[in-house]
Amino acid sequence: xxxxxxxxxxxxxxxxxxxxxxxxxxxxxxxxxxxxxxxxxxxxxxxxxxxxxxxxxxxxxxxxxxxxxxxxxxxxxxxxxxxxxxxxxxxxxxxxxxxxxxxxxxxxxxxxxxxxxxxxxxxxxxxxxxxxxxxxxxxxxxxxxxxxxxxxxxxxxxxxxxxxxxxxxxxxxxxxxxxxxxxxxxxxxxxxxxxxxxxxxxxxxxxxxxxxxxxxxxxxxxxxxxxxxxxxxxxxxxxxxxxxxxxxxxxxxxx
Amino acid sequence: xxxxxxxxxxxxxxxxxxxxxxxxxxxxxxxxxxxxxxxxxxxxxxxxxxxxxxxxxxxxxxxxxxxxxxxxxxxxxxxxxxxxxxxxxxxxxxxxxxxxxxxxxxxxxxxxxxxxxxxxxxxxxxxxxxxxxxxxxxxxxxxxxxxxxxxxxxxxxxxxxxxxxxxxxxxxxxxxxxxxxxxxxxxx
Numbered sequence: 001x002x003x004x005x006x007x008x009x010x011x012x013x014x015x016x017x018x019x020x021x022x023x024x025x026x027x028x029x030x031x032x033x034x035x036x037x038x039x040x041x042x043x044x045x046x047x048x049x050x051x052x053x054x055x056x057x058x059x060x061x062x063x064x065x066x067x068x069x070x071x072x073x074x075x076x077x078x079x080x081x082x083x084x085x086x087x088x089x090x091x092x093x094x095x096x097x098x099x100x101x102x103x104x105x106x107x108x109x110x111x112x113x114x115x116x117x118x119x120x121x122x123x124x125x126x127x128x129x130x131x132x133x134x135x136x137x138x139x140x141x142x143x144x145x146x147x148x149x150x151x152x153x154x155x156x157x158x159x160x161x162x163x164x165x166x167x168x169x170x171x172x173x174x175x176x177x178x179x180x181x182x183x184x185x186x187x188x189x190x191x192x193x194x195x196x197x198x199x200x201x202x203x204x205x206x207x208x209x210x211x212x213x214x215x216x217x218x219x220x221x222x223x224x225x226x227x228x229x230x231x232x233x234x235x236x237x238x239x240x241x242x243x244x245x246x247x248x249x250x251x252x253x254x255x
Numbered sequence: 256x257x258x259x260x261x262x263x264x265x266x267x268x269x270x271x272x273x274x275x276x277x278x279x280x281x282x283x284x285x286x287x288x289x290x291x292x293x294x295x296x297x298x299x300x301x302x303x304x305x306x307x308x309x310x311x312x313x314x315x316x317x318x319x320x321x322x323x324x325x326x327x328x329x330x331x332x333x334x335x336x337x338x339x340x341x342x343x344x345x346x347x348x349x350x351x352x353x354x355x356x357x358x359x360x361x362x363x364x365x366x367x368x369x370x371x372x373x374x375x376x377x378x379x380x381x382x383x384x385x386x387x388x389x390x391x392x393x394x395x396x397x398x399x400x401x402x403x404x405x406x407x408x409x410x411x412x413x414x415x416x417x418x419x420x421x422x423x424x425x426x427x428x429x430x431x432x433x434x435x436x437x438x439x440x441x442x443x
Contacts, residue, residue, distance in 0.1 A: 047419050053369065054376070059276050064275070065272075171431050243328075
């Protein structure tokens with residue numbers, strides 16, 4: 001059955017392909033029998049076609065594409081520059097952060113004092129318990145300590161070896177071994193790759209057998225450092241400096 | 256980590272630059288000024304390049320570019336210049352309503368010349384020009400045009416319908432004045 005009213009928007013929907021199947025059939029049926037609506041469709045088709053033909057894109061002038069290419073070139077350079085600057089800033093920041101971290105790291109005597117305290121209170125356990133110096137030396141070798149360790153027998157001084165562990169002393173591997181003294185006092189020795197120049201200057205200096213010793217009191221303990229070749233050694237005890245230095249004299253050996 | 260600029264540039268040129276003519280033409284129609292059109296097209300591609308990560312491959316890149324273009328046009332050229340270049344819509348519709356549509360004129364409607372169409376298009380209100388450009392010239396869907404113009408799809412439809420009628424009436428009015436379209440018969 002034909003609709004008796006004239007169509008308006010429906011004709012545009014039809015032209016734009018936005019009608020469902022049933023609605024499209026209904027409008028087309030009406031258009032077939034209604035000259036007024038058919039003319040309206042012709043009119044709109046004419047306008048749509050003429051608009052497309054008159055306004056459709058013409059090829060952009062070459063100077064427009066050249067201007068766009070140049071703008072993109074500038075943008076790319078700016079992005080590269082920004083990225084380079086960002087990378088440089090990040091590197092600078094990392095370097096500053098590194099320096100700050102380095103500055104905040106405890107000095108070696110403090111680090112050694114802290115390790116001593118943790119061994120003493122049991123918060124750091126020994127990895128190898130043995131009274132045998134040779135066994136401990138082999139243990140350190142097996143654990144990849146990058147230098148030959150020399151675990152001395154301090155039995156003559158009343159100290160007996162009880163064991164050791166691989167420690168990290170301010171980020172570097174250290175061979176740590178522990179003795180117990182006659183009065184139950186602990187004595188901790190650490191050996192690591194380093195130099196005496198890394199130590200704070202405000203120390204008490206001793207010399208024995210051509211070897212220089214530097215003694216500190218930090219964190220309630222005594223730390224006595226000396227150098228054996230590429231290896232720095234430190235003895236730590238809660239005894240006063242005067243009692244620890246003779247132990248260091250006994251243990252120290254010229255390479 | 257963002258994509259190296261050389262690869263991004265290559266991908267952008269492959270995807271977006273084929274629509275340079277469409278973008279430049281739309282810019283020319285909207286600004287009606289060669290220099291402004293070049294600047295608008297350039298700015299469109301520059302912004303598109305910067306935001307290229309947000310373009311979803313497989314979607315209509317031309318619609319995406321025209322969305323960027325229209326946003327720049329509205330914010331920069333249109334708002335900045337604020338020059339009323341078109342006849343107010345009410346006035347236009349009133350004037351054209353006085354000239355009735357030809358009905359049952361018999362035969363096909365006249366083939367309008369490009370110059371006549373361009374002149375009639377130029378007299379359309381700006382929002383109507385944009386919608387005609389996007390849908391009838393660049394063949395965006397109503398939905399794509401709605402995104403580009405930041406209006407609901409229903410508004411796209413109603414504005415488009417009115418714009419076509421306004422164009423038709425303007426062309427017929429012109430033809431009547433020029434004497435090559437007969438007086439319409441009374442109808443409806």
